Amino acid sequence: MLTTFSKNETQNMTIAIKLALQGRYGVKSNPMVGCVIVKHSKIIAKGYHESFGQAHGEINALQQINYKAHGATLYVTLEPCSHQGKTPSCAQAIINSGVKKVIIAMLDPNPLVNGKGVVMLKYAGIEVKIGLLKNDASILNQGFIKRMQTNQPFIRCKVAMSIDGKTSMSSGESKWITSKVARLDVQKLRANHQAIITGSGTIINDNPLMTVRLDGVNSKPLRVVIDSKNQITDTSLNIFNTDAPTLILNPDNTKVLASGKLDLSNVLTQLGNQGINNVLLEAGPKLIGAMIKINLIDEFIIYMAPILMGSDANSILNLVIKDMSYKIKLDIVDVRMVGDNIKITATLK
C-alpha cells in the first residue's frame, strides 16, 4: 500500500532536513540527520547531529524535552539506529520517551542495518511511516549512502573552463579563468567535502593551497595527491603546510597499484575505508580522463566562464573517444548563473 503524507507532515520533515544540513561541516564519516518532535500540532523539540562522535539528531531533540515525549510524533531524516555505538541506540531512546508515532524520510542505507531500527520501533508498538521526502533526504547524504553501499566515496568533479571547453593555455596558464564569484562558490563546494583529490601535475605546476578559505567555516578536507611517479618531493610545497592534513599516494607508500600504476578505484576504496563519504576532484585533464574512463565520477560541477580560449588550449579531459557511439552521456541536473559564469551540475548517465 502506498504511504501518503499530509501537508503538515511534509512541512515538519522539511524543517528536519534543513536542521540536518547544519551538521555539514561537523559530521564527517557520519550521515547528517535532523529531527523534529511535534505534539498537539506544535514543534516541541528540534535537534540535529552536530559533530562526529557526539549525540545523534534524535537524542539532541529528546534532550531538550528531558526525554519526555509522551504521545508525540517524531520526524527524522534517517532511520534511527538500533545498535548502541558511540551513543545509546536512538530507537531505544525514542521508545523510552513515549513517542507515539515516528515518520522517517529514508531507511539506513547500510544493507546490514537497513530496517532494524524500524523493527525495534514497531515491536514497541510505535506507528512508523517511511518515505516522506525521501529524495531530499538522499541528496543530503549522497556520499554516506554511496559509501555504505559500495565502500567508495561519492566523487564530485569540479571543472573550471571556457565556453569552448578549455582549462588552460598550451603554456599551462590557467589562473583566473573563472570569476571571483565562481571561485567563492568553489570554496563553499570544497567546505562540503571531506577530501579533495588532485594529481601531482597540478601540485607541481600550480602549487595550490587546496584549503577552504571561508570566514566562519571550519572545514579542513584531506588533501589527497595522486603521485604515480613519486614526483612530490619538495616539502616546501603549499600542500605540506599545517592548514589541513595531506595524503600523498605514491607507489612507495601505497599498496593500491595495478600494473605499476596507482589503481584509482582502489584509492577510492582506501578513502572510503577511512570514513570519507565525499570527495571533490579538482584535477587536470589527465586524471579527470582516467577517472571518467573507469567510470569513477558521480557528478560534475562545471563553472563555465564567458570566454573562448581557442584551439591550442588544453581541453578539460584527456580521453580519446574514437566513435560517437562511445560518447559519454550526462544528465544535466541544474544550470544557473554564478556571477557571469554558468554553473552546470551533471551526473553520469
Added chain:
Amino acid sequence: MLTTFSKNETQNMTIAIKLALQGRYGVKSNPMVGCVIVKHSKIIAKGYHESFGQAHGEINALQQINYKAHGATLYVTLEPCSHQGKTPSCAQAIINSGVKKVIIAMLDPNPLVNGKGVVMLKYAGIEVKIGLLKNDASILNQGFIKRMQTNQPFIRCKVAMSIDGKTSMSSGESKWITSKVARLDVQKLRANHQAIITGSGTIINDNPLMTVRLDGVNSKPLRVVIDSKNQITDTSLNIFNTDAPTLILNPDNTKVLASGKLDLSNVLTQLGNQGINNVLLEAGPKLIGAMIKINLIDEFIIYMAPILMGSDANSILNLVIKDMSYKIKLDIVDVRMVGDNIKITATLK
C-alpha cells in the same frame, strides 16, 4: 528633459511590438514595424508591415479606419518614413488622418533619414514622444539597424557542441550531437534569417540541405557557401536543389578577394548591399575561427548537448590564442534548457 511614459502607453507599445514580429518571415530587407491606433483609451486599429514591397505598418493600421483618426494617438515601433518610396510617406498619411499624438519606440537607424519623419510630424503640429520600449524595438530589428549603420548584416553564429566544446569526432562524424528538440529550435532560428553562411568543407563532408523545414513557415534563406578553393563543383549536391536560392562565393565569381583568399568582411558587405539584414553562420571550426579573428560575429547561439566527446574530437573553433590576455570575452545574454540541451546566447564583449 527625460521623456516619461504611462503604464497604458507601455501596454499599447508592447502590443505594437508583438504585431511587428508577425512580419518576420515577410519583410526581408525592410524592418519589422508594428502600429496601434488608440482613441478614447480604446484600440481602434492595428497594423504591421507584412511583406517586402507592400504597405508599411502605419498604413495597414490607418486603412482599417479609412485613414480617419481625428484626435487619436498612434503608437509605432519605428519612426514613420518621411519619403515616398514604394509606398506613400507614412508621416504624411499620419498627418492627413488627423492623429493628434504619435509615440515612437525608436528613430530610423539610417543616419541619412534619422529624425526626418519626426520633424515632419512636429511641423504639422502633432505631439511626438520618442523612446518608449526602445530596447525591445531595437532587438526586433538588430539586423536592419546594423546594416543601416555599417552596410553589413548582423551575424549570428550557431554552434552545436558537447559539454567539452567539441563539434565532431576526429573521423568527421558529427550527426545528431544535439537532441531533436534542439534541432527543431535551429529550424526556427534559420527561419528568422535571410541568409545562412557555411564553408565548402561542411558542404562537401555533410551535404546538408540548409533549408527551413517547418510546417506552415515560408522562409527560404539564401544559402551562401564560402568556397575559397573552388571546391564546390558537384551540382548534384543538396544545396543546388530548388528549395532555396544558393550563392557560391569563390575566387572565380567574386571580386571580394584579399591576398588570394575571400575577404570575409567584404563578403558581408556584399550581402548587406543585397539587402540582407541578418545571417546565420552554421559552419565548421575553420570558418568560425576566421570570422572571430576579424571580429565579424555579433552573437553566438550555442546548443550544448549533455555529452563528452573526448580529447581527440574537433573543437568548435580553429583559432590559436597563445596568451590568456588575448582570450575572447563574451557576455552571456541568456541560458535556458531546450529539451535536454543547454542553449546559451552570448554576444562578443
